[in-house]
Each structure stands twice: as structure tokens, then as C-alpha cells.
Amino acid sequence: METFLLVARNLKARPVRSLLTLLGIVVATASMVLFLSFGEGLRKALSAEMTKFGPQIRVVAEGTGTFGVPNPELGPEVLRTLKAHADELGIARLFPAAVMMKGSGFDPATTFLFYGLPEGITPKDLAPAAKVVAGRLDPHPDGAVVGKQKAEQSRLTLGKTLRLSRKIALPIVGIVDAGSGFANSFIFVPMEVVQRALNTTNYSVVLIYVKEGYAADEVAEKIEALIPGVDAQSTTEAVKYAERAIRIGDVIRFGISLIALVVGGLLVANTVMMSVYERIREFGVMRAIGARRGFIFRLVLLEALLLALSGGALGVAAGIAGSQVVNVYTTHAVGLALSAVTPRLVLFSLLVAVSLGLVAGVIPARVASRISVIEALGRI
Amino acid sequence: MEASVLRAKNLTKRYRQGETWIEALKGFTYDFPPGVTAVVGPSGSGKTTLLNLLAGFDTPSEGEVHLAGHPLHALGEDERAGVRLAHAGFVFQSWNLLPTLTALENVAFPLLLKGVPRRERTERAQALLAEVGLERRAGHFPNQLSGGEQQRVAIARALALDPLVLFADEPTGNLDSAAGSRVLELLVRQAQGERRVVLVTHDPEVAARAERILRLKDGALVEIQERP
Ligand SMILES: Nc1ncnc2c1ncn2[C@@H]1O[C@H](COP(=O)(O)OP(=O)(O)O)[C@@H](O)[C@H]1O
Numbered sequence: 001m002e003t004f005l006l007v008a009r010n011l012k013a014r015p016v017r018s019l020l021t022l023l024g025i026v027v028a029t030a031s032m033v034l035f036l037s038f039g040e041g042l043r044k045a046l047s048a049e050m051t052k053f054g055p056q057i058r059v060v061a062e063g064t065g066t067f068g069v070p071n072p073e074l075g076p077e078v079l080r081t082l083k084a085h086a087d088e089l090g091i092a093r094l095f096p097a098a099v100m101m102k103g104s105g106f107d108p109a110t111t112f113l114f115y116g117l118p119e120g121i122t123p124k125d126l127a128p129a130a131k132v133v134a135g136r137l138d139p140h141p142d143g144a145v146v147g148k149q150k151a152e153q154s155r156l157t158l159g160k161t162l163r164l165s166r167k168i169a170l171p172i173v174g175i176v177d178a179g180s181g182f183a184n185s186f187i188f189v190p191m192e193v194v195q196r197a198l199n200t201t202n203y204s205v206v207l208i209y210v211k212e213g214y215a216a217d218e219v220a221e222k223i224e225a226l227i228p229g230v231d232a233q234s235t236t237e238a239v240k241y242a243e244r245a246i247r248i249g250d251v252i253r254f255g256i257s258l259i260a261l262v263v264g265g266l267l268v269a270n271t272v273m274m275s276v277y278e279r280i281r282e283f284g285v286m287r288a289i290g291a292r293r294g295f296i297f298r299l300v301l302l303e304a305l306l307l308a309l310s311g312g313a314l315g316v317a318a319g320i321a322g323s324q325v326v327n328v329y330t331t332h333a334v335g336l337a338l339s340a341v342t343p344r345l346v347l348f349s350l351l352v353a354v355s356l357g358l359v360a361g362v363i364p365a366r367v368a369s370r371i372s373v374i375e376a377l378g379r380i
Numbered sequence: 381m382e383a384s385v386l387r388a389k390n391l392t393k394r395y396r397q398g399e400t401w402i403e404a405l406k407g408f409t410y411d412f413p414p415g416v417t418a419v420v421g422p423s424g425s426g427k428t429t430l431l432n433l434l435a436g437f438d439t440p441s442e443g444e445v446h447l448a449g450h451p452l453h454a455l456g457e458d459e460r461a462g463v464r465l466a467h468a469g470f471v472f473q474s475w476n477l478l479p480t481l482t483a484l485e486n487v488a489f490p491l492l493l494k495g496v497p498r499r500e501r502t503e504r505a506q507a508l509l510a511e512v513g514l515e516r517r518a519g520h521f522p523n524q525l526s527g528g529e530q531q532r533v534a535i536a537r538a539l540a541l542d543p544l545v546l547f548a549d550e551p552t553g554n555l556d557s558a559a560g561s562r563v564l565e566l567l568v569r570q571a572q573g574e575r576r577v578v579l580v581t582h583d584p585e586v587a588a589r590a591e592r593i594l595r596l597k598d599g600a601l602v603e604i605q606e607r608p
Pocket residue numbers: 395396397402403404421422423424425426427428429430
């Protein structure tokens with residue numbers, strides 16, 4: 001506590017230098033927090049998404065990516081086999097869907113994902129929390145129900161016409177808030193319309209609700225064993241898959257922010273080293289009076305720690321602010337808050353800042369505590 | 381015979397100077413009695429070297445120093461620092477005070493090192509500042525004090541832990557004669573009871589205030605002059 005006061009006095013005695021150093025660490029920490037907040041945001045969005053998506057398994061043709069748009073490659077026999085074995089497999093309910101993507105696929109505003117639902121199935125069967133915003137919920141027999149996000153993004157309103165192919169067009173009969181980022185970017189239409197546009201009788205996907213007491217990934221495995229050529233993707237599996245991808249992203253993002261952190265660390269080391277050289281005589285006086293080497297060591301190390309920790313705390317605050325700005329943008333663009341500063345990210349960042357201070361402070365602290373008393377007293 | 385507080389035996393310090401060695405102090409042997417002892421001699425005669433060894437700032441090439449019963453020549457850096465804190469006080473020629481601390485905090489600094497609680501520290505530092513006539517300067521920083529005032533704060537700090545030995549190396553060297561004599565007066569007055577004051581100076585007028593004068597020449601103790 002007493003050493004802390006001495007350190008604070010010293011930092012205050014050189015305000016400009018201390019502030020500039022602080023600023024360097026603030027920027028480094030803030031950029032790290034912001035970078036890593038994307039991974040955390042994705043995790044949060046993902047788990048929220050998974051709870052909002054009703055079916056626990058989607059069956060698609062082999063070769064479809066975990067979050068990819070499936071091609072209409074499932075023949076009617078797949079649906080028949082699944083229905084026949086539903087009870088023994090642990091399937092409570094199932095329905096097929098046909099999916100078609102139009103547009104670039106890169107720019108969300110000009111990409112249209114038509115989700116064809118069979119008769120009797122509404123968006124509520126996909127996203128149980130779905131609520132009508134305008135018009136009606138059911139696209140059948142010959143309308144299109146647009147997800148809220150999609151509607152805002154592409155300026156779609158009731159009554160407008162959507163074209164699936166040269167010959168096929170549907171009026172918008174409803175806007176729905178599916179409560180989920182994915183489903184809110186869909187355009188729900190009757191399945192028969194999508195099949196006609198694609199000129200097929202196949203399905204893209206079979207969606208499955210698992211019976212209570214059954215584990216989705218086990219049911220999925222049994223389905224794959226039963227029907228060759230299909231991929232049964234469970235949400236738990238998808239979460240694991242996504243988690244792996246996010247983690248790789250985390251490592252890359254941390255690697256990038258490490259550059260900023262190293263620069264910040266060098267700033268601290270430089271400031272503290274300079275202040276050590278300026279204060280050699282001061283340390284000599286302390287040692288003459290009777291301060292031990294450890295006292296000087298702690299004094300200098302604490303200076304580095306204090307700089308790093310206060311800079312880290314301010315940096316985290318700046319990172320949180322930055323994350324909110326990012327979210328305003330991503331919410332508008334893709335309907336998801338992609339950046340999240342979670343408690344564990346805050347803790348991690350402060351820990352990184354403290355280690356930075358320790359590493360940057362150890363060498364100057366050692367130098368300061370090793371100077372001999374007469375050498376230190378000799379300098380003015 | 382009473383136990384000696386500050387005693388040197390055959391104390392020798394050699395410095396390497398290029399190819400050769402120079403003997404800055406040659407076989408200094410002396411048992412400091414209570415009171416003020418001045419160490420005099422021309423520049424380069426080894427006065428500061430002697431003080432560095434007596435205070436345990438440096439280790440001798442040969443010989444022994446005992447301070448308050450501790451064999452400084454045989455102790456490590458931190459152990460010597462501990463002995464200094466407990467038993468010795470220092471006043472240097474200049475640059476004595478810690479610039480980021482007020483006069484009061486400077487005086488309280490040895491008490492802080494000793495682990496004395498804050499309130500007691502402040503009280504004692506205040507009393508010490510009063511003793512050197514600077515109670516009204518307690519909140520001032522060193523750069524707001526005159527040279528003489530700075531030396532008096534240094535004396536107050538040196539006395540904070542009631543040391544057995546008070547070391548001063550040219551304490552009036554940077555002061556005008558009025559301020560210098562006031563500082564000298566204050567130092568001499570501290571030689572009470574068992575306390576030894578070791579006063580290094582090249583100024584004969586300063587030495588004249590001591591009870592005995594040790595004269596160094598080329599690193600050797602050449603004369604011990606007792607004064608009435
Ligand atoms: N660190 C050192 N390295 C080399 N020579 C030194 C060192 N310190 C002192 N000396 C030499 O030792 C002699 C005594 O110096 P010093 O004790 O400072 O004398 P004084 O204080 O009486 O002026 C001088 O010749 C000086 O040059």
C-alpha cells in the first residue's frame with residue numbers, strides 16, 4: 001500500500017510520459033478485446049440460435065456443409081424410410097423442405113433463400129417462437145412469408161412480388177419474426193413451388209424432432225447407418241463444429257492482437273527503464289537509508305504493473321464501447337450481435353495486461369535493484 | 381570495557397585503475413568513542429572511501445568493520461541495509477531527499493521501511509521536523525526548500541529511528557556560512573549518550589567543532605587529535 005503511493009507519486013511527477021504510455025496500453029488492450037469479442041459474440045449468437053431452432057436434426061445429402069445450403073438431392077424414398085422407422089429411431093415428428101438460393105450469396109441484401117415448406121407446416125414448425133409481424137404466418141397455398149430481417153434488409157413489404165424463376169412468382173403475404181437470426185433471413189414459401197422452380201420432386205432436407213428421452217446425436221448416427229448417402233446433422237454436432245471453427249478464429253485474432261500487445265509491453269518497459277535511469281540516485285538514497293533490494297525491485301515492478309493494469313482496465317472499457325458500435329452495425333447487416341465482451345473475456349484481457357506489466361517490469365526492476373549503493377550515490 | 385558501537389580493524393580498500401591497483405584506504409584501525417569525530421584530509425585522501433566502508437555501502441578489500449555489534453564486512457547487501465536502517469543515519473553533501481516526497485514524508489521514510497504504522501509515523505516525523513525548526517515546511521517538496529532547509533530535513537530523517545551512529549559527508553559543503561553553521565550546530569547537538577557522530581569534512585572550521593579529529597593522508601590515518 002505504501003509502495004503503491006510512492007509509485008503513484010512517481011508516475012504523477014512525469015504526467016505526459018505516463019499518460020502516453022497509458023494510451024499505448026489502452027489501444028493495445030482495446031484492440032485485443034474487440035478482436036476477441038467476435039469469437040465470444042459468435043458463441044453467444046450460436047447458442048441462442050440453437051435454442052430457437054426447433055428441429056434437433058436435419059437430414060441432407062452427403063457432402064453438404066454443416067451450415068451450408070443443401071441441394072435438392074433427397075429422393076422420396078428417404079422420407080419414406082424415415083417415416084417407416086420413425087418409432088424405433090426415436091423420431092417424434094418429421095417433415096421435408098426444399099431450399100433454393102438465388103443471388104450472389106455474398107451480399108446479404110441481394111441474396112434470397114427460399115425455404116419451401118410442405119402443406120400444413122408453417123415457419124412456427126421451424127422456429128417455435130415465430131410471431132407474425134404483418135399479414136399471415138402460413139405461406140400456403142400460394143404466398144411468400146418473409147423473415148423480419150430479410151424484409152428490412154431488402155425492403156420487402158406486403159403485396160410485393162418475389163420471383164423464383166422466370167415463370168414463377170409469388171406475392172408477399174406475411175412478415176414473420178422467427179426470433180432467430182437464421183430463420184429471419186429466410187423467405188418461406190410452399191415446398192411445391194420451390195420444387196417446381198428447381199424442376200425436381202426431391203427434397204433438400206428432412207427436419208426431425210427427436211422423441212423425449214432420446215439424444216439427438218445418437219439418433220442422427222442411427223439414421224446415417226440406416227440410409228446410405230445421407231448426412232444427419234444434429235444441432236449439438238453443429239455447435240461442436242462451430243465451436244471448433246470459432247476457436248481457430250480466436251487463435252488467429254489473438255495472434256494479430258499480440259502485435260499490438262507486444263508494442264504496448266515495449267512501451268511500458270521503455271517508460272519504466274527510463275524512469276529507472278533517471279532515479280538511480282534516488283534509489284541510492286533509499287538503499288543508504290536501509291531499503292533492501294527487494295523494496296526497490298517491488299517499487300519498479302509495481303510501477304510497470306500499475307501502468308499495465310490501469311491501461312488494461314481502460315482498454316477493456318474502450319473495447320466494450322467499440323464492441324457496442326460493432327454490434328449496431330452487424331445487427332443491422334446480418335441480424336446478429338456478432339461482438340460480445342463476456343466476463344471471461346474481461347478477465348482474460350486484464351490477465352494479459354497484468355502479465356504484460358510483469359514481463360515489461362521485471363528487467364527494469366532487476367536493473368534498479370542490482371545497482372550498487374556507492375555507484376547509485378555517486379550519480380547526480 | 382563497554383561494547384564498541386563503531387569499530388574498524390585494519391580496514392583496507394583497493395580500487396583497480398587500469399593495470400594497477402590504488403589503495404584508497406590503508407589499514408585503518410580505530411574504535412569510535414561517543415561524541416563527534418571529524419575525519420579530515422585533502423581531497424582524494426580516502427575520507428569518502430572510509431565512510432562508505434563504515435556505513436556498509438561497500439565491502440573492504442581487507443579488514444573488519446563492526447557496527448552495533450554486526451560484522452559489516454561479513455554481511456551481504458541486504459543484511460547491511462538492515463543494520464543501517466536500525467542503527468545508522470546519513471546526511472550527504474547534497475541530493476539527500478526523495479524529490480517526489482514532501483519533507484514530512486521524507487522524514488517518515490525510514491519509519492515506513494521499518495514498518496511503523498502510518499499515524500505513528502506522521503506524528504514522529506512531525507516532532508522531528510519541529511526539532512530541526514521546520515514544522516511549518518512539512519508539506520513542502522524538496523525543490524521548494526532552500527539548501528540549508530533540505531539538509532535540516534535530512535538530519536531529521538537521519539534521526540528518525542534514533543540511530544547509534546550518525547554519518548555526515550561534507551554536510552555543509554554546498555551551503556553559505558550562515559546556513560552551514562546552523563546545520564553544523566544541529567549535527568553536533570545530536571551527539572548525546574551513546575550516539576557517535578562521524579563528520580567527514582575538509583573544512584578546518586567544521587572540524588573544529590568535533591571532539592577529536594582523525595587526519596587521513598593518501599589513505600592512511602596519520603594523526604588522531606583529541607580536543608579539550
Ligand atoms: N570507485 C572508485 N574507483 C577507483 N578509484 C576510486 C574509486 N573511489 C575512490 N577512488 C580513489 O580513491 C582515492 C580516495 O578517494 P575518496 O575516498 O573519494 O577521497 P576523498 O573523499 O577524501 O576525497 C582517490 O584517489 C580516488 O580517486
